[in-house]
Amino acid sequence: MGYEVLLSDGTAGRRRLKLHEITMGFFDSEVVQQEAKQLFEDYQSLMKLGGEYGKFDREGKKIFIDKMEALMERYKIFMKRFELSEDFMAKITVEQLKTQLGQFGITPQQMFYQMNLTLERMKSEIE
Template structure:
């Protein structure tokens, strides 16, 4: 069975897609959202990034050529966003994103932003 035929993979990809759509719909409203909804936004972002990290690690463990291709596309996207190609570690990138979202969430809780 190919990587993308797995029910677990298909379900996770669907959940990631649904979460991305929710987040995209929230983005234009962030400046006017009440604090509780901004915190919810950051919670969703953290959830999304954690799911993406798990999905990426599943890709990394797969021998499926299509999975390898998608993994390479993720890396290329990171490089296009300005990440250093020589020292590209996707797990560190995901961890940094989670840390940034957690800090923004805390600043929102503290009333700083």
């Protein structure tokens, strides 16, 4: 689905070009779709595993924290791609996230900061 644009080719004729043939939407990118899917799956797996965190030995806890830190870093990068995109739907997604977090009285930056604080506290507890 796209918008049609009439382009003059300098002659008496015109040709139609669908806008989506010129630019691909942010969510149309296979890379974006794959990373979103992988982030979601990795997050779900870690949350499921996190339910057993108290039973982990020291090394298991370290591995879990490392994996959570790596996931948060990937998520930050993914969100930055949304913020930097000129795509309309990407901008709406960022605004929706800000609105949802705003209902809890926090910004995306504060969310990442709080996640980082939690992981740092978890690290200090196992040292």
